[in-house]
Amino acid sequence: MITGEVKNKVDKIWTDIWAGGISNPLTVIEQLTYLMFIRSLDEKELENESFENLTGETMPKIFPPTEAGQNLRWSRFKEKDPRAIYEIISQQVFPFIKKMNGSSQTAFSRYMDDAMFLMPTPQVLQKVITGLDELYEQDLSGRDMQGDLYEYMLGKLATAGQNGQFRTPKQIRDLMVRLVAPTPDDKICDPACGTAGFLVTSAEYIRETYEAQMTAVQWQHFDTDAFSGFDTDRTMLRLSAMNLMLHAITNPHIDYQDSLSKQNELASRYDVILANPPFTGTVDAESINDNLKAVCNSKKTELLFIALFLRMLKKGGRCACIAPDGVLFGSTKAHKTLRAELVENHQLQAVISMPSGVFKPYAGVSTAILVFTKTGAGGTDKVWFYDMKADGYSLDDKRNPIAANDIPDIIARFHNLAGEVDRAKTEPSFLVDKQDIVANGYDLSINRYKEVIYEQVEYDPPEVIMARLDQLAGEIGVKMAELREMING
Template sequence: MLTGEIRNKVDKIWTDIWAGGITNPITVIEQLTYLMFIRSLDEKELENESIEALTVEAMPKIFPNDAESQAMRWSKFKTKDSREIYEIVGTKVFPFIKAMNGENTSAFSRYMQDAMFLVPTPQVLQKMITGLDELYEHDIKDLDMQGDLYEYMLGKLATAGQNGQFRTPKHIRDMMVRLLAPTPNDKICDPACGTAGFLVSSAEYIREKYEAEMTTEQWDNFAGEMFTGLDTDRTMLRFSAMNLMLHSINKPHINYVDSVSKQNSISSAYDIILANPPFTGTVDAESINDNLKAVCNTKKTELLFVALFLRMLRKGGRCSCIVPDGVLFSGSNAHKALRKELVENHQLQAVISMPSGVFKPYAGVSTAVLVFTKTGAGGTDKVWFYDMKADGFSLDDKRSAVEANDIPDILARFHNPDGEADRKPTEQSFFVEKSAISGNDYDLSINKYKEVVYEKVEYDAPAVIMARLDQLSIDIASKMEELRGLIGG
């Protein structure tokens, strides 16, 4: 966990960059990401040199052995004059890392071709390098903390993208991962990965639960094959790749793909899908993959993505995804067709309704988490509904920590379905029979099934109330006379 002191240091770097003229949070993180990558290359080279010195075995070189190439290493340039650093990074190091798209390089370097060095002045660059170096040298002790540091920086992305995509808060991601409880043998995908938060949360969960018992083969799988992320924003793909690298996942499948288009033909490939797909976007009807239109003929991304999750999961694969409330109850043919597909042809397990403040300050949209298993042969007998009222944070723009938190209760109840069997629709969670859902046009809104109990209030008879008012009038008049006597005295 990052301490308050480390957060303050990060905020100080951030303030220095803003003061220097870079005010777009995405640009700030992007430029810091490049510097973190440049530093990591030198760390890797130093590690290789240590191994080489101990074993006398030649190790692969990242930086060629000539003087000019060696001068591009972080440890060599970081203490130089600010103007010299700016010249080295801008004209030598940056072109060098942009050209690193080789076979054996990281997922991060694959998306460097269109990267731009935008640090405005030598002074700002020096402050960024000094600030990062101090964090790494004195505060960031291990890879986990590097991951936490990067997550903290990504948390400063407080604006939604043009298609309505926004970063899912970590505690919500962690809840969704724990609902599915992935194992080291699962293949996990987020087809709208953004900054790879769901993949990172899955990796953290697997390490927490299975680290002591994982085989070498499972660790190799963990470093690459286990995790796939798709996105159409190359900046987000760079963030994803860096985020995963800092969580020990060096060779993930991070690919530039429009997931709902014809260019994505992936089918029956994953055990687990975790996603928060874009809500407000529509796509060109011509580019939509025909097999998604067969499930629900629409241009709305939030519907197309759920249809896509069904296609990309293998039979028996499970999904936990976030959808806007409209998906649950809207009356269009496409909305109904998608809900019917989930209920009739697969196993819809849970609908967890979340309060509208969960995604503030990005948006105040009301959302729900759907949990389902791809069967292709039905299996929905009853659906578990939960009305989340609190997530451990205030539901305003500040999102300050508060005590009220339904997430532990959600996880405990979801994993103990027998204990939910006798719960009534007047309670916070309950089961609804499939017949009731199909009879309601496959409406999945919790309000359709929740029963509100109104307390009966007993009022006194009108004559009793009038007598009480008369007595109050007499008391007031008496007090007024008393007050006049005091003023007159």
């Protein structure tokens, strides 16, 4: 966990870059990530050299064995004059990492093509290098802490994207991953991946749950085919690739692709889909893939993405996705058709209503988590509803940690739905029969089914209330008279 002291150090580095003239948080994160990556290359080389010295086994070299090649290493240049450091990184190291994999088609190689080194001055660069060195040597140890550092930096992205994307808080990602429980054999995808938060959280869950028992074949799958993500923003793809790399996932499938377009023909490919797709805006009807229109004839992205998830999942594949409340109760034909598709042709398992403050400070939109399994043959018998009131953080713009947190209860109850059978509809969670949902036009809003108990309040008769008021008036008169006597002496 990142401590307050570490946060202060990161904030100091951030302020140094900001003072140098870079105010876009995405650009700051990009530039810091490049430097973190450059440093990690040298650390990896040092590990390889230590292994060679111990075993005598020759290890592959990251940096050329020449004097010029060795000068590209962080440990070689970090103590030099600021102007020399700036020249080495901008003119030698940065071009080297952009082309370091040659013709390799790793995600990192593809999206570094148009990367730019934008550190404003040698002095700012030196401050950042000194700050990062101090962080790594004194505060960070291993993959987990580095991942936490990156998560904290991504948390500074306080502006929503033009198409309605915004970062999903880590506790919500953790919840969704634990609901679908990915395994080491699964292929996991986020078709609107942003900074790859869902993929990273899935990787952390798999390591945490299965690391001790994973086979060599499963580790190979973990490093290559397990994680896929798509986005239409190259900056986001670059951050995705680096985010995954900093979490020790070196060969993910991160691709530039409009997931809703005719160019995306992926179908029945994935075991798990986790996503928070764009909520707002519409897309050009001509560009939408025809087989999505067959499920949901709409230009609304929030509906089209759910139809896309159904297409991309294998039979038996699981999905947890975030949807705005309008998806749950919208009255258009497209809204109703999509909900009927989930309920009638697949297995809709859960609708978890979230409070509107979950995505602050980005947005105050009310959302829900939909959990379903692709079957192609129905299977919805009962749908589990949960009315989440708290996620462990205040629901204002500050989002400070608080004690109230429904997430552990949601996870425990979802994985024991047999225990929910007798829960009354006045409880925070309950099951609703499929026929009730059908009878209500496939409305999936929890308020449609939740029952509220109104306590009857009995008031005294008017004459009793009036008598009480007369008594109070008399008492006030007495006290006023006593007060006047005290004042007049």
